[in-house]
Amino acid sequence: MTRLSHVKPGKKARIVHMGVKGPAGRRYREMGMVRGEIIRVIRVAPLGDPIEIELKGYHLSLRKEEAELIIVKVIG
Amino acid sequence: MSRGGKTRMAKIALAGNPNVGKTVIFNELTGSRQHVGNWPGVTVEKKSGKYAYRGIEIEVIDLPGTYSLSPYSIDEKVARDYIVEEKPDAVVNIVDASNIERNLYLTVQLLEAGANVVVALNMMDEAESKGMKIDIGRLSDILKVPVVPMVAVKGKGIGEMKDAIYEEITRHKEHRHMAIGYGKDVEKAIVSLEEDVERCPTLRKYRKRWVAIKLLEEDREVIGKVKDAGCVHIVKKAENIKKELGKKLDDDLETYFADKRYEFVDDALSIVLVKGKRVWTFSDMLDKVLTHKIFGIPIFLAMMWAAFQFTFAVAVPFMDAIDIFFQWLGEVSIPALNSIWITDPAIHSLVSEGIIGGLGSVLIFLPNIFLLFFVLSLMEDSGYLSRAAFVMDRAMYKIGLQGKSFVPMLLGFGCNVPAIMATRTIEDRRDRLITILVNPLMSCSARLPVYILFAGAFFVGIEGSVIFSMYFMGILLAIVMAVLLRRFLFRGKPSPLIMEMPPYRMPTLKSSAIHMWEKGSMFLKKAGTIIFLGVVIIWFLSTYPGGPGSDIETSYVATIGHLVQPIFAPLGWDWKAAIALIFGFIAKEIVVGAYGTFYGISNADEESATLRGELHNTFTPVSAYAFMAFVLIYVPCLATIGTIKSETGSWKWTLFAVAYMVSLAYMVALVITTVGHLLGFA
Amino acid sequence: MHGKVRAIGAYSALIGIAYMVYGLIEILEWMIGTLQIPLSPSPDIFAGFILIIIGTILIYRIGSLLDMKYEGLSFLFVGLVLSAIIGIMYILIMGADALDALVVGEPWNFDPTTYNLPAIVLFILLLPGWLIVRDREGFGE
């Protein structure tokens, strides 16, 4: 298990725990970042942040600061 | 359905996630031309339109996109409030078929809220090209609502949609709500809260199950509503239940509800959806390079440069044509007036100096403005705007803003009014205020005429670079101001970034042309109203009390000008500049219009001189550059001030914005003048 | 398919090199003044910079393209798109100037250095590259 911010681009991972709290956490969940969801890290922005991930067939970008709080299990 | 007179009337709302094609469908249904763009958050306020179908007059409301019925930003609140408070006869829920897994989350919430939903399954073309197959009949069975497949941009499915809407609003309204089971314990809690809600009279208009669930989800707005209804005890009870359930479920309830809804959606989709295998789309291929580590930023800069280049170079022949037209008009207007026995010199002067001279000098810039909006719309429609935000987020974060602030900044190059409204998608109030307050520093199209006029007069050969430096100065000052505002007035960190990245789409010439025309004709309208008025007032003030033919130095405007000119004396500007700037408060184009009028009046009988030559009498390159900078920085126009007021909802911030911009403008102009003189320029 | 990709891919890499060379020349000309070089490149630092970007993108992942990988195809595709945007832009600017001469009623004094001819010519020469993108068969991760 690792943090989403540490997953390399191109890798898939399953969400184990959503550590983002408050309204932002709620919004991530509403956008599909729920436990058990499988996501794929697509890329890191040129300046090193934010990252872009794919889930539920769409692309979402978020900062490493939040990705840090999301615990995932890399599945290949 | 309400019955008004003989025709039957109905109200429907278009709701859905951002960027799913709601506005395209709205335009198709009502024949309107509302703004469409390929980025989330184009529509930020509700728009209404009408169409008639089989004897029913239907009012359609296009809502801002929303990811859920628990609003996160202001535009989403607009959408939510409309749906739950206004209770339209039908809610057309537009679902992006290529993104159905996430889109159905909102559908589930709409159904929970008790809306009369019709699902429009839009973007079927993109779903197909992704290899997705959706069993529409079974989806409709599971959701217990009609589902209409559509490709809105090609007009496919509009007819079927109109039928489905008709069926829905004429249907006898019996309950047919699909309900998600939330498990025994939670259901018990919901039922017990429902009973309390039912006993609270003002809450009757809402579906009680929905209120109960929202209370358990700790939706702040619903809690507020229940409290306002004088039923605080229900809120207390919900809190207690929540605590108990939290222990039992070993999870907090909010997460639990979201999980359950997605579980429902996943179960449904496992029956109706066959996914294709992952293929590389054109969008993936573009992104691979356009957001690349090395190439991302250089490409962005290159695109901005190209946009700029294009806007200026291609406008030239059209500007010349307009110029020739007004010259011709100037030549024929007086004889024409004489021929219809209008010989009053006052009218002659008004027409040739005020209208043709003043308004004409503004209208010349029409082509620039059209092309600028054309380029901006290409960026919007392609989806590149979201990539620019993604690439720049880090840099924006460093100056105390965030990626989402970048979109309003770019839109500000067109016009600050819609740009400031676009900040509604920024959730955090402090982030949003900073973005609003620095937005006017982004050089809008109305300032362009001033730059072109002055750069053309004083910086021959390097006009392009000089004008570019204005844009650059605006950006630089915006950065400095953002840092200062964050440091001293809005302490704290920018809020988390949660931004959907839409796929690239091919911009169509039609949509860009419409966009260009809509925005460009706004400029024309402005020219016909407020600029026209401003120019006529200036003409009047500079012609009287002496009357036509008298020396402008004896006119009202000179008196006023001489009164305020001392303020600008340190900057080396004469009284005409002072007047132009004062009227420029209303709209920047008037600055040019004013000079056009002054020039017309003082050169009424000289053929050879040009407006540019005239400027040389009162400006030096240094004072001209300082003047351009002043025009860049001090308040863009009255409309922008009005928008700042309505979007911040505060006079305090509005006045602050005006005050800081005017003083910043003065300071920068002073620095330019001083440094210019020190360096030995005239 | 592979043969075609190999041939056209190598060809577009050559065009990519030409883009880079001309980009360098334009920057050089901007610094020291116009030189006598075929296609009269514009002495324009920004334009030169853009030509270099396009050229670099075209050759950056050429190996991956010849290996029939999507990554390589992506770079070719973006190179083509940028080349088209810039090429078409200069064609439009040239057209606008010609139109202006017509409007003003003066003969069009054609000054090639203002239209960045290399950008236009290379855009046209690169057109065959679109064939690979159109067919896109046999590509993989």
Ligand SMILES: Nc1nc2c(ncn2[C@@H]2O[C@H](COP(=O)(O)OP(=O)(O)OP(=O)(O)O)[C@@H](O)[C@H]2O)c(=O)[nH]1
């Ligand atoms: N391929 C395809 N594109 C579509 C379709 N419908 C809409 N679009 C495109 O999707 C983008 C978004 O359309 P809008 O109508 O602005 O979306 P919206 O839902 O109003 O978006 P917001 O106002 O931001 O919430 C535009 O670029 C449209 O051209 C469709 O059926 N197929």
Ligand SMILES: [Mg+2]
């Ligand atoms: Mg919209």
